[in-house]
Amino acid sequence: MTIEVNPADPLTRLGWDEDWARRWATFQASSHAHGITRFGEQDPPHLLPARVVRVHRGACDVQTPLGPQRVQVPPGGLVPEPATGDWVALRLDAPDGAAPVAVLPRRTVLARASVTGRSAEHVLAANVDTVVVAIGAESRTTNGRVERFLALAWNSGAHPVVALTKSDLAPAHDLERIVERVRADAVGVEVIAVRHDDPAGVGELRDRLRGTVVLLGSSGAGKSTLANLLLGEERFAVGAVRSVDGKGRHTTVTRELVPVPGGGEPLVLLDTPGLRSLGVADLGGALDRTFADVEDIAVDCRFSDCSHTSEPGCAVLAAIDAGVFDRRRLENLRKLEREQAWFARRTDARLAADRRREWKRIATANRDRYR
Known part of the structure; x- marks a missing residue:
């Protein structure tokens, strides 16, 4: 039809x-x-x-x-x-x-674990088609945080792209190394370097965007500057980062949908406040996509339940020793897996508590009825 x-x-x-x-x-x-x-x-x-x-x-x-x-x-x-x-x-x-x-039923949902520590999700945006993970080329953002953003993006059902912002602030001789380092951690995801004074990178990024686009990143990552470049106007306020720790203030305090001008397929932009707390909820198969390089090698381990710690015939440990990927990748995967297990336990405990409260309510109502 x-x-x-x-x-x-x-x-x-x-x-x-x-x-x-x-x-x-x-x-x-x-x-x-x-x-x-x-x-x-x-x-x-x-x-x-x-x-x-x-x-x-x-x-x-x-x-x-x-x-x-x-x-x-x-x-x-x-x-x-x-x-x-x-x-x-x-x-x-x-x-x-x-x-x-x-x-209406959502196509996709971008959500993180509640910042309160409860076993609940906090929806950041709904019906998103593309997630742009903004990483400042000059920032001190750890690679583990990049992988968290990507896991969040994959889990939403949208397609992720990494924008290496502020590439003009990184030393020219270091930029290629920084790009390759991020690409090594963004397996299966395009990494595009952009700068405010070069429309070529912004144009290359725009060509990768489809539908509703959400900008995701830490405070001070340059999301609002990137949004203004894509819109072609100073729509969002921008601010400086602290020199002490490279963190920025929340210049964006709300989430707002803005149509991107231009012909062709409609493009809608959603800037978000910087995320300083990035707890992950139920990621499902998103971890497999985020750590696809580790998972692809793990199938060659001698034991199907290999924990990649000290087992003989562990293909993952052999790949680390051979320099195929850094040990930090495996450590970050384990950390996220532990958080997933914690979230599942908390969710089960919350559901059990809800059931107990409901049965108590029913029992009290029955006692009152026959009293």
Whole structure:
């Protein structure tokens, strides 16, 4: 089934395509079929598709076919809660004005572990197609952090690209070495060096971008500068980094969707605040993709359950000794695997606690009923 998409529609500039039009048609059919139970009314209300471009406390800015609008989101009213990049169904005739009544199923979700240490995920962006991991060429960012960003990107379902920003600040004789070092850790991912005074690198990066693009990186990595270069205007504020530790202040404090000007396929940019805490949640097969070089060699180990520590016939240890990759890669993989195990244990414990609370609630209700 082919569904026409109007290029003049303001939603098209924010990523509306035939796939989303089909999803919307399916959602509408379901909403009308279950209008009484969903909305508590005999006749389902009129709904419009809208994309969340910015989230506030208790509200969000959305783009609709009729233009931009700020709408209130009641606490606990939607599951999942709207995130920047989500497509929502907007009810225009709600009692308190326009309000989102549903979040359309997401294509992709970029999320990290909650910074509170709880076994929960914090959604950074939804429905992202490309993740640009920004790494400052002059920064002191450890390679292990680069691998964390890439694992996060692969796990989202989007396609990652590494942008080596501020390459003009790195000594010319060191730049090639820095690029090769990052490529060695970004297995299967393109690494592109960009600088503010050379449009060639920015153009090369732009050619690799598709759909909705999110910029991910540490504070001071140059994400906002890169966003301005891609947009061709000073849209986002930029700031200096501290000379002591190379860290920057949060010049970007919210996540915002911005259409990228230019012809061809619509491109939407989402700048994010710098991440200083980067806990990983359930990564699934993303670790295999992030450490594809280690995993490819591990299949040749003598034992299928080889831990790559001291076993005879360990192909991974042999590859490290031969200089195929650095031991640090294996250590970073183990660290992320330990975090995955911790997250799984915490999640299981939380679910068990939720079940206990529910059974206690039911038992109390039964006692009160027969008292």
